[in-house]
Amino acid sequence: MTYDPSVIEAKWQNRWEQDKTFELPQDLSKLRQKPKYYVLDMFPYPSGAGLHVGHPEGYTATDVMARLKRAQGFNVMHPMGWDAFGLPAERAAVRENIHPAIITKRNIDNFRRQIKRLGFSYDWSREVSTADPDYYKWTQWIFLKLYEKGLAYLAEVPVNWCPALCTVLANEEVKDGKYVETGDPVEQRIMRQWMLKITAYAERLLQDLDGLDWPEGVIEMQRNWIGKSEGLLFTAKVKDLDLNIQTFSAHFETFHADTYVVIAPDHPLLPTLVNGISNAAEILAYSKKMVEKREGSTEQEPDGIFTGRYVEDPVNQVDIPIWVANFAIATYGTGIIKCSAHDDRDFKFAKKYGLRLQPGLVPPNEPELAARVRAQEVCYTDMINGILEHAGPFSGKRSGDCRHEIIQYCQDKGFAVPKVSYKLRDWLFSRQRYWGEPIPVVHLKDGSLQPLPESALPLELPKVDAYKPTEDGQPPLARASEDWLEVKLPNGQIGRRETNTMPQWGGSCWYYLRYLDPKNSNQFCDPELEKYWMPVDLYVGGVEHAVLHLLYARFWHKVLYDCGVVSTKEPFQKLFNQGMILAHSYQDSAGKYYYPDEVESKGSSWSVKATGEPVKTQVEKMSKSRYNVVNPDDVIAKYGADSMRLYELFMGPLDQVKPWQTNGVEGVYRFLQRTWRLAKRELSEQPGSSEPGLWRQLHKTLKQVQEHTLELRYNTAISQMMIFVNEATAAQTLPKEIMLTFLQVLAPYAPHICEELWERLGQKELISKTSWPVFDPALCTEDEVVIVIQVNGKRRDEMRVARGLAKEVVEQQALELPQVKYFLNGAAPKKIIVVPDKIVNLVV
RNA sequence: GCCGGGGUGGCGGAAUGGUAGACGCAGGCGACUUAAAAUCGCCCGAGCACUCUCGUGCGGGUUCGAGUCCCGCCCUCGGCACCA
Numbered sequence: 001m002t003y004d005p006s007v008i009e010a011k012w013q014n015r016w017e018q019d020k021t022f023e024l025p026q027d028l029s030k031l032r033q034k035p036k037y038y039v040l041d042m043f044p045y046p047s048g049a050g051l052h053v054g055h056p057e058g059y060t061a062t063d064v065m066a067r068l069k070r071a072q073g074f075n076v077m078h079p080m081g082w083d084a085f086g087l088p089a090e091r092a093a094v095r096e097n098i099h100p101a102i103i104t105k106r107n108i109d110n111f112r113r114q115i116k117r118l119g120f121s122y123d124w125s126r127e128v129s130t131a132d133p134d135y136y137k138w139t140q141w142i143f144l145k146l147y148e149k150g151l152a153y154l155a156e157v158p159v160n161w162c163p164a165l166c167t168v169l170a171n172e173e174v175k176d177g178k179y180v181e182t183g184d185p186v187e188q189r190i191m192r193q194w195m196l197k198i199t200a201y202a203e204r205l206l207q208d209l210d211g212l213d214w215p216e217g218v219i220e221m222q223r224n225w226i227g228k229s230e231g232l233l234f235t236a237k238v239k240d241l242d243l244n245i246q247t248f249s250a251h252f253e254t255f256h257a258d259t260y261v262v263i264a265p266d267h268p269l270l271p272t273l274v275n276g277i278s279n280a281a282e283i284l285a286y287s288k289k290m291v292e293k294r295e296g297s298t299e300q301e302p303d304g305i306f307t308g309r310y311v312e313d314p315v316n317q318v319d320i321p322i323w324v325a326n327f328a329i330a331t332y333g334t335g336i337i338k339c340s341a342h343d344d345r346d347f348k349f350a351k352k353y354g355l356r357l358q359p360g361l362v363p364p365n366e367p368e369l370a371a372r373v374r375a376q377e378v379c380y381t382d383m384i385n386g387i388l389e390h391a392g393p394f395s396g397k398r399s400g401d402c403r404h405e406i407i408q409y410c411q412d413k414g415f416a417v418p419k420v421s422y423k424l425r426d427w428l429f430s431r432q433r434y435w436g437e438p439i440p441v442v443h444l445k446d447g448s449l450q451p452l453p454e455s456a457l458p459l460e461l462p463k464v465d466a467y468k469p470t471e472d473g474q475p476p477l478a479r480a481s482e483d484w485l486e487v488k489l490p491n492g493q494i495g496r497r498e499t500n501t502m503p504q505w506g507g508s509c510w511y512y513l514r515y516l517d518p519k520n521s522n523q524f525c526d527p528e529l530e531k532y533w534m535p536v537d538l539y540v541g542g543v544e545h546a547v548l549h550l551l552y553a554r555f556w557h558k559v560l561y562d563c564g565v566v567s568t569k570e571p572f573q574k575l576f577n578q579g580m581i582l583a584h585s586y587q588d589s590a591g592k593y594y595y596p597d598e599v600e601s602k603g604s605s606w607s608v609k610a611t612g613e614p615v616k617t618q619v620e621k622m623s624k625s626r627y628n629v630v631n632p633d634d635v636i637a638k639y640g641a642d643s644m645r646l647y648e649l650f651m652g653p654l655d656q657v658k659p660w661q662t663n664g665v666e667g668v669y670r671f672l673q674r675t676w677r678l679a680k681r682e683l684s685e686q687p688g689s690s691e692p693g694l695w696r697q698l699h700k701t702l703k704q705v706q707e708h709t710l711e712l713r714y715n716t717a718i719s720q721m722m723i724f725v726n727e728a729t730a731a732q733t734l735p736k737e738i739m740l741t742f743l744q745v746l747a748p749y750a751p752h753i754c755e756e757l758w759e760r761l762g763q764k765e766l767i768s769k770t771s772w773p774v775f776d777p778a779l780c781t782e783d784e785v786v787i788v789i790q791v792n793g794k795r796r797d798e799m800r801v802a803r804g805l806a807k808e809v810v811e812q813q814a815l816e817l818p819q820v821k822y823f824l825n826g827a828a829p830k831k832i833i834v835v836p837d838k839i840v841n842l843v844v
Numbered sequence: 845g846c847c848g849g850g851g852u853g854g855c856g857g858a859a860u861g862g863u864a865g866a867c868g869c870a871g872g873c874g875a876c877u878u879a880a881a882a883u884c885g886c887c888c889g890a891g892c893a894c895u896c897u898c899g900u901g902c903g904g905g906u907u908c909g910a911g912u913c914c915c916g917c918c919c920u921c922g923g924c925a926c927c928a
Contacts, residue, residue, distance in 0.1 A: 215848090215849095216848075216849095217847085217848045217849065217922090217923080218848095220847060220848060220923090221847085221848080221923060221924075223847095224846090224847070224923085224924060224925095225924085227927065229927075229928085231928080247928085248927095248928070249928060250927090250928060251928070252928095262928095294926090300926075302926090325926095326926080327926045327928085328926085328928080329926075329927060329928085331927090332927045332928075333927075333928060336928095337928050338928085339928085343928070344845090344926095345926060345928080346928080421927080421928090422927095423927050543849095543922080543923085546923080547923085547924095579849095580922095650856090650857095650867085650868070651856065651857085652856060652857055653857085655849090656849085656850080656857095657849090657850085657921075657922090658856065658857090659855090659856075661855075661856065661869070663869060663870075664855095664856065664868070664869055666868095666869075667867090667868045667869055668868080670868090671867095671868085673882095673883095674883095677883090715856095715857075715858085715867085715868095716857095716858070716866085716867080718867080718868090719857090719858075719866065719867035719868075720866095720867085721867095722867055722868075723866080723867070726867090729884090786863080788862075788863045790862085790863090790908085790909075792908080792909095793907095793908060793909045794909095795863055796895085798863070818895095819895070822895065823895080830908095831908060832908090833862095833908050833909080835862060838862055838863095839862045839863080839909085841862080841908050841909060842908090843908050843909095
């Protein structure tokens with residue numbers, strides 16, 4: 001019988017399911033008998049488009065790890081679920097006027113079917129969906145905890161309002177004035193919204209990054225997003241007004257050089273400031289225009305207007321003007337900045353409006369440049385190496401050396417106090433949508449808020465006649481019937497329900513905890529199970545979640561930690577980002593795309609089969625519009641899940657971006673066929689050591705596969721297995737012992753074929769249940785090594801000698817080689833470098 | 845502009861400072877076959893005056909020896925971007 005994946009894969013997937021092979025016990029006394037390993041995938045949003053080959057890349061990586069760890073004696077938590085709330089299902093619901101739950105279920109069923117075909121060893125009894133009331137009951141419960149702790153609050157905030165979607169969007173969902181998903185325009189509005197006080201955790205979110213085994217890039221992105229800067233908060237009186245203003249400066253070294261002040265055009269203090277100025281109305285109108293112009297646009301020319309006011313600067317005891325400037329941001333620092341010649345924006349702004357500058361920092365050892373700085377021709381900003389001038393007691397000092405002294409000085413003089421600022425803002429947590437978790441809060445007549453008691457959870461989504469906003473622009477939940485909207489509290493008070501829902505990020509903030517105890521109706525997770533399983537040992541997903549999901553989840557986790565309901569400060573100990581899978585696309589000169597089967601290659605160029613029109617080919621992100629999406633169903637139908645799994649990992653390093661090449665699948669498919677034929681050979685009953693060369697190769701393979709897999713270097717693990725199979729194919733006899741062990745090595749990667757061959761070779765137990773074989777280190781190295789002989793660093797010959805041969809002997813033997821004699825040409829080497837078992841270099 | 849990846853054959857990629865190109869794809873030649881497919885074996889960076897020379901984005905450096913380490917650049921992908 002030839003290798004037919006379609007038959008054996010279905011067979012073993014059924015067997016694993018019936019046998020509950022990958023289901024874990026919930027009984028702690030049982031669990032505690034083994035060490036734990038928690039390997040987690042970022043769960044998918046089940047879109048209508050189904051899976052593409054990018055999804056299973058990470059899932060395959062975690063599955064191989066899960067299977068290896070299981071064989072090594074760990075209890076392995078390896079679950080899968082659905083990030084099921086979200087806008088696309090809601091939009092489909094509006095379009096088709098079907099309940100989003102139905103659309104979501106349809107999509108989940110399809111995703112589950114596709115994922116299951118790959119034979120992953122998930123414990124499906126732990127499947128969760130964030131849109132399931134049994135799940136979102138606990139999302140709401142966590143919200144109540146946040147509310148209790150004062151971390152959830154309502155505020156009038158400027159928000160990004162998307163008219164097309166009739167909802168607000170978080171800052172990070174908006175780019176260049178458009179919703180990042182759809183490109184719909186977004187405008188600013190002031191609205192009353194739920195906010196989560198993530199800023200209260202800024203410092204801890206920053207500090208605790210240090211202990212994490214995460215990609216440096218992701219850590220850096222989170223650091224930047226939190227954006228901590230330490231500086232000074234200066235206070236100065238406004239001239240002619242009974243008003244002090246404060247300015248924040250992280251680059252305060254040049255504080256003597258500050259010559260003007262700017263305020264953000266949308267600063268709440270601005271109207272007070274200009275009150276009494278003759279052209280106050282003009283200033284406010286111009287400021288308003290600046291704010292509008294700023295919306296959604298990126299880099300801008302400096303723009304501003306004089307407020308007519310001055311501050312009495314205590315530092316140099318002069319009055320310096322206050323301007324409105326478009327580059328000042330109301331929500332960062334104090335929204336007011338003291339400006340000097342030593343900031344690019346300040347410098348540009350002053351040049352444009354002819355404001356006075358007083359340079360006070362020059363480069364060391366560059367007199368010409370220093371002269372140009374003093375002449376205000378160039379802006380110099382090096383606060384570390386620059387030398388201070390006109391700086392009172394600090395004149396002549398290197399700026400970077402006296403930062404601390406300056407802090408002390410400004411404090412002593414009463415100019416300023418130390419202050420830390422963060423870029424991180426509070427998290428806008430309400431959406432005017434239907435398909436999300438209802439916020440479990442009631443608005444009372446007197447305007448106060450009443451959170452629902454835990455007993456009232458889950459607060460389920462009400463029935464509505466349509467999944468769109470009301471005529472007067474209220475959220476879809478306002479369409480619910482009065483008996484849902486109106487609530488009578490136990491104490492007789494009447495209130496109305498909150499009609500905003502939570503954003504999609506909510507449910508994904510804690511799903512890794514629910515997997516541990518998914519059926520618990522009393523608690524979101526049993527604390528003892530949590531203690532056993534947490535933290536997640538390996539979390540694999542796309543880098544697109546580097547900031548938002550991972551920051552929000554860390555925030556919620558820390559809140560839960562403070563509530564005493566989780567035992568670790570951080571949820572995800574090790575994080576790994578798989579690289580995106582790209583695909584070739586084909587485009588003619590008019591920009592029209594073609595499907596891969598519509599084009600053919602002629603030598604190095606490509607053209608459309610039907611018309612012969614030349615097309616260019618490029619490697620791009622997979623998308624429907626580029627006609628280059630590869631569907632895993634098609635790959636599996638042709639080559640099987642095992643080949644699919646192998647190719648996903650063989651393509652290249654897991655963390656790298658790489659193009660899908662369908663004929664690359666062919667290669668791993670051939671490898672599996674060779675493996676199949678190998679097992680069909682007449683196998684020798686002799687021990688493995690009866691075929692010493694292959695026996696060694698087996699142990700080498702075992703060692704490398706084990707080590708490389710644990711290091712997530714799957715591609716090189718696979719190539720070692722290919723080397724083994726090539727060698728085994730060439731071997732005279734193939735001991736059954738060797739074949740069986742090899743199947744165990746391959747099983748985490750290609751479990752179906754290995755189960756099948758394992759069974760055919762007479763084994764009773766599932767290969768998925770067997771223990772990982774142990775390699776013999778002594779067999780992993782060769783007895784003989786090839787030593788390269790170089791003359792003057794150039795390879796001239798090689799020789800095969802016993803491993804560990806003494807340096808002197810190697811040297812002597814090398815000198816005897818005819819090739820060496822030829823290249824030495826009678827000369828005696830000046831120096832001889834011998835690296836045992838590696839190389840000899842003779843230097844003349 | 846700042847931060848972080850990445851530049852190695854026709855392609856995906858491999859190489860604790862020690863034979864650059866493992867493994868695979870594509871290609872070539874051969875065996876088997878009536879033939880094709882499949883399979884198996886061999887070849888496969890470039891040049892050439894063939895015991896050789898050049899070759900890992902570019903220019904320097906350290907070293908007996910550099911894809912790998914150091915300095916200075918270029919290109920490319922991703923993230924952030926008036927954050928004081």
